[in-house]
Amino acid sequence: MPGFLQEHLRPLAGSAGLHLALLALLAGAALRWTSSQPPVELAIEGYVVDGPVRVKPLPQPRSTSPAAVPPRQEEVQPKPEPAADPVQQQRVEEAVAAERAAQADRERRQVEERAAQARESELAREQAAAEQRSAEEAQAQRKAAEAKRKTEEQAQAERDAEVRAEREADLQRRLAAEEEADAVARSGVMDEYRALLVQTIERNWIRPPSARAGLQCTLHVTQAPGGTVVDVKLGACNGDQAVRESIANAVFRASPLPAPRDPRAFERRLEIVFKPTE
């Protein structure tokens, strides 16, 4: 049994590793599905973050704000007209006074307007600043979020890479195990073992006269690790009773069967086909 374990340990460990890796992968995926929804939202937000980058010239609207309109209105103001006679002068003076008053009034209104405008533009500036601040804040948040996303993505990528590497390693191990088995087969150890068994059984098969060419009988033989034949079962057989008796006895007579040079080549179960050539 220790031999059996030893013999199977490598492929066994490899297989266990593979199962482990696959299971871990499955479990991880399931967990993320149920509890890691924010990252999914984050991804959607990331998409939105891209929009404002194009809308960046937001602060510029200041130049087209209402504060720029008044100068144009000023230019449209009516020009002062030249005086003609005293009545006219009077009228003119009255008119001038009125005009002045009006002018003053206008100027006052203008001042007031300007002040209002200034206040307004101050407000607008403040608002713009506030808006910019909030935009900047949002951007910072977005940047932070993106950074976080990137970090998480990287972590995920690293985890993926780890799993991949593990799987790769496992695959490599399995390949190595297979190659080793292959190497055992290729190195001739297996062929040698087979030839040894065949030779031993052939030497012990006392072929009855009724075992002629065309005969084909299969025996399923189980041997214990020491080579002792523990079970012989007759499969398909076109021979007579004498043949059946002789082939089973050939195997029993050959017991204990020879051991292979390399213990890895040992096989508990043998399928022995008796098909004599004339």
Place this chain on the structure above:
Amino acid sequence: MRSTNTALSRRGAVLALATVLLLAALPSRAQLRLDITQGVRDAVPIAVVPFGGQAEGAATDVAAVIDNDLRMSGRFAPLERRDMVARPTAGAQIRFEDWRLLRSDFIVVGRVEPDASGLAVSFELFNVRTGASLLAQRLPSTERGLRATGHRVADLVFERLTGIPGAFSTRIAYVAVDGKPPTQRYRLIVADADGYNPRTVADSTEPIMSPAWSPDGRRLAYVSFEGKASAIYVQQLATGERTRVSARTGINGAPAWSPDGNRLALTLSRDGNLDIYTLELATQTLARITTDDAIDTEPEWSRDGQTLYFTSDRAGNAQVYQVALGGERRAERLTFANGYNARPRLSPDGKELALVTLDRGGYRIAVLELASRNLRVLTDARQDESPSFAPNGAMLIYATRDRGRGALAIASSDGAFRQRLSSDQGDVRDPAWSPFPPRG
């Protein structure tokens, strides 16, 4: 969260490992396949335990008869009695481990018991390796018939273990020569196949030659020179009544029965040269088969009675030919391998001819396979002759020389085993193995 994850993966690992172990426990690897194309011709080791109900030194030791038959076949190597650690006489008494240690593959046990009509012989055959009972029978017998019963048991055991019927219950005919010239005595003897119970059926101071069994085993044809010239006689074995069937001018020799027992093929020189003829026994109708100037002799019938095999020296030395009885009777040469091939005798299955061949300086027994024309030499002595197949085709009897005297020997038809038949009848020759007795 993390701890749950770890616990989960641990559980997963345990599960995965369990799965792997389960899979490993199942026959996951392909079984090794072996192709066996050869076997050996070793004798099968068997133990024939002395039968119960027989006192030590009984007149007929049944187990000894069986033991000797099996040994004679060359296919069995019976265990020596002195090596037997127990003497079971019934299956229930056999401790198979004991016999496995003695390396016996099979064991025969039995006993002789009184029976209403005399005696009965019960026997069982077991496979020592598996403990399986392969045969169990009770055969009626008598005190005088115990040898025959022993041969019958040997036949059954032989058939069960080789797949071919045993021929130990058959007989052999041969010629024994006593004395020295000019006071020689020739006797035609019929004995059991193992050489026991020899019975003289004809004797003469002149040579007796070439006994041939009729297909029903009830008659013998043979050549006798009792009238100073050769003649062919047919003798009923049961009554001793004999008929001279051919006493033609010159040589009358080498009789051979047609498969239906109605005709003899024989060699006659009445036309000045030795040629093959057939003789209808009931009507004495003679037909000449060969007309060649050379010597044509030793005819043998094919199974269907349509062809004769014979020896001819028409090519300068003795070779075996065949000729179809219908049509133009043109002979076809069958042997080419050696400079001398003669005395063909057909195997029971009709596929082979046993013959004498000159092989590396010795006259030896060989078997020619008719389909392939392959010749395989069975013996290795210098003066072997007169081969004759046992009716089961497994063995041949032939004449050989032993310290200057004629002796009989048996070879397995594959040539693997040969054994001298002991005889106290002096110089013996010309053996012929009987057919199976007619059924019923």
